[in-house]
Amino acid sequence: MTDEKEITLDRRRVVARILRERGDALLVTGLGSTTWDAAAAGDHDHNFYVWGAMGGATLLGLGLALAQPQRRVLVVTGDGEMLMGLGGLATIAVQHPRNLSVIVIDNESYAETGMQATHTRHGVDLAGMGAAAGFAQSITVLKDGELERSLPIIYQSAGPVLVVIKVTTTAAPTVLPPRDGTYIKNRFRQAVLGSEVFK
Amino acid sequence: MTAAGTGATRNDVWPDDIFAVLKAAEVGQVVYVPDAGHARLIELCQMDDGIKTVPLTTEEEGIAVLAGAWLGGERGVLLMQSSGVGNCLNMLAMVQECRFPFLTLVTMRGEWGEFNPWQLPMGQSAARLLRDMGVIVQPVNEAKQVGETVNAAARLAFDAYRAVAVLISQRIIGFKDWTTAGNAR
Ligand SMILES: Cc1ncc(C[n+]2csc(CCOP(=O)(O)OP(=O)(O)O)c2C)c(N)n1
Numbered sequence A: 001m002t003d004e005k006e007i008t009l010d011r012r013r014v015v016a017r018i019l020r021e022r023g024d025a026l027l028v029t030g031l032g033s034t035t036w037d038a039a040a041a042g043d044h045d046h047n048f049y050v051w052g053a054m055g056g057a058t059l060l061g062l063g064l065a066l067a068q069p070q071r072r073v074l075v076v077t078g079d080g081e082m083l084m085g086l087g088g089l090a091t092i093a094v095q096h097p098r099n100l101s102v103i104v105i106d107n108e109s110y111a112e113t114g115m116q117a118t119h120t121r122h123g124v125d126l127a128g129m130g131a132a133a134g135f136a137q138s139i140t141v142l143k144d145g146e147l148e149r150s151l152p153i154i155y156q157s158a159g160p161v162l163v164v165i166k167v168t169t170t171a172a173p174t175v176l177p178p179r180d181g182t183y184i185k186n187r188f189r190q191a192v193l194g195s196e197v198f199k
Numbered sequence B: 001m002t003a004a005g006t007g008a009t010r011n012d013v014w015p016d017d018i019f020a021v022l023k024a025a026e027v028g029q030v031v032y033v034p035d036a037g038h039a040r041l042i043e044l045c046q047m048d049d050g051i052k053t054v055p056l057t058t059e060e061e062g063i064a065v066l067a068g069a070w071l072g073g074e075r076g077v078l079l080m081q082s083s084g085v086g087n088c089l090n091m092l093a094m095v096q097e098c099r100f101p102f103l104t105l106v107t108m109r110g111e112w113g114e115f116n117p118w119q120l121p122m123g124q125s126a127a128r129l130l131r132d133m134g135v136i137v138q139p140v141n142e143a144k145q146v147g148e149t150v151n152a153a154a155r156l157a158f159d160a161y162r163a164v165a166v167l168i169s170q171r172i173i174g175f176k177d178w179t180t181a182g183n184a185r
């Protein structure tokens, strides 16, 4: 179990810091707060926001990473969302996509639904699970310095990479990106694949 | 697409017909939870350098993987047994909302001559549940029609951007060792 007072990182600052280095990386977010975090950092046509499909964000990232092996694919999702798709850690590890980095914004809570405890509050170690599944890198980040050191891992290390970042439960204002699924999908495909795909 | 186009005459080459259709449709990712009925097709896909095969821990993973594949410009197909349909429902909400193309080939159990009563609930509900989640359901009852049905379904999926499930009847699959080994599969 993580001691409450060790956790100091703010989710908005963490996500903004990571995305500042994004370059031409592609981003998938999980439902709820991580989608608002990405929107707060700035809407982008290389973002695919999963507004539902709880448990599916990392696997969507896998399919994308396999289809676009030359580009870095980031999945930024919540601990609750990750816990619903734990089998995905195994499925991803078996494919060993070198270009996929999964970032879990771990507030040890289901923030969206009233801040109930998730299993990570009770000591379930997501980074340990990633390592056991066979991720190339699987680490937990608690401090600013560790966050800085994780950036080259997120963007350059051979994947699959899992970075679990412990963040506070401080409320952050909801910032909404587009929510029409067909629009988000088509905008992303146009940006990544070009207009020809609509012909 | 020779096998599919000309129509196979033997009853055991339908997996090869499907494979030919998938190759012609330029499918790049084949994701699956194994079913005995799909064993041959899975093998063919694994042996093909142009196809990435992704074994899953549960069928719903495959729906998310294929959505990501489409975002990245690749076509895919999900292979599963009818009981897997029940594992997929909430993930299909994303397919419907985003109008992702989706093609799944479902080998049926609990449908025709089943001996395992545990297969009946999902086998009997699979088509209705898929339809409820916005998936077009195309059953096929004869081995020689499998190839052309999958071919037509692939067009609906990838050209008309629809979600389509081909339900491969238990009549077509598995009479061989029905009552011997692998009873529960
Ligand atoms: C299948 C399903 N079950 C439950 C919910 C309700 N729900 C929406 S967001 C959420 C919590 C997500 O928690 P987490 O991923 O940790 O994100 P956080 O808001 O804490 O960053 C839940 C349970 C849902 N949308 N879908």
Ligand SMILES: [Mg+2]
Pocket (backbone or CB within 6 Å): A078, A079, A080, A105, A106, A107, A108, A109, A110, A111, A118
């Ligand atoms: Mg959380």
